[in-house]
């Protein structure tokens with residue numbers, strides 16, 4: 001019989017399960033805290049449980065955290081990448097960045113996590129998209145990435161773990177794995193567990209419009225980031241193929257609705273590709289497209305994983321940025337670090353591949 005996997009269970013599920021074993025419910029609280037707060041992956045570590053119970057747990061259950069099989073430190077920007085192996089030997093990457101993935105302000109620790117193995121969206125500039133879709137992650141596999149990142153962060157003396165932000169910006173389209181992603185968000189937030197503020201959680205989507213409306217109804221104050229990359233349908237159909245299904249006339253109103261429900265400004269990710277989507281005319285069109293929407297535009301000059309000649313010149317980047325700002329948009333530029341970090345959803349995979357090939 002397959003052992004019960006505990007990482008991914010919420011407190012109520014764990015209580016019900018421990019009660020079925022004939023144990024008092026408060027034992028579930030202890031196990032819950034050992035897993036989510038202290039990252040214990042072995043019942044032997046849970047020293048405040050009676051030996052008898054620990055032996056019973058060993059026989060019937062497993063914690064089931066993903067296994068860290070490789071970690072890599074980028075000496076330049078101090079990013080730590082973890083390659084994690086799941087129960088079926090599939091692998092995902094999670095990244096810890098000593099700054100915000102959205103605005104690079106220091107003193108903000110950011111964990112970038114994956115929601116799927118592979119991705120079905122197929123954006124042409126993204127290695128994950130090119131590799132196709134394998135499967136959805138379970139909530140426990142998503143939370144397991146955060147537990148691993150948290151353990152990694154705690155190794156450093158100066159870490160302010162309370163400042164940890166989580167971005168669903170790794171492999172996969174989180175809104176195509178809605179139920180498990182939502183469950184993972186509740187688990188991440190639970191004050192009895194990881195206790196991460198909802199305001200510190202960002203979900204990045206290519207624009208699955210019906211799920212954006214559904215998320216708006218949840219009335220969770222999490223941040224929404226949209227991989228926009230183009231201001232018109234012709235170009236966006238090429239860069240984000242999901243646009244053929246949910247064009248901009250549907251996507252932008254969904255973002256407006258999300259802002260109205262969550263009161264959280266929407267971030268639009270825009271990867272700048274030389275001579276593709278970085279012209280002055282397109283900057284004007286983008287400003288018009290987002291007019292009146294409380295938004296932050298996050299410009300990401302293409303990095304070497306997108307192809308050496310894809311990065312626009314500094315003049316083109318400056319000019320694009322200037323036009324948006326002149327038109328009243330708030331703009332951040334992820335400048336100078338693009339080669340080393342997870343620059344957009346799915347860009348982790350390029351490095352994941354390099355890790356795998358060793």
Ligand code: SF4
Pocket residue numbers: 119120121122123126127128129130170171172173205206227344345346347
């Ligand atoms: S950029 Fe994001 S949505 Fe597009 S293929 Fe890559 S992971 Fe999927």
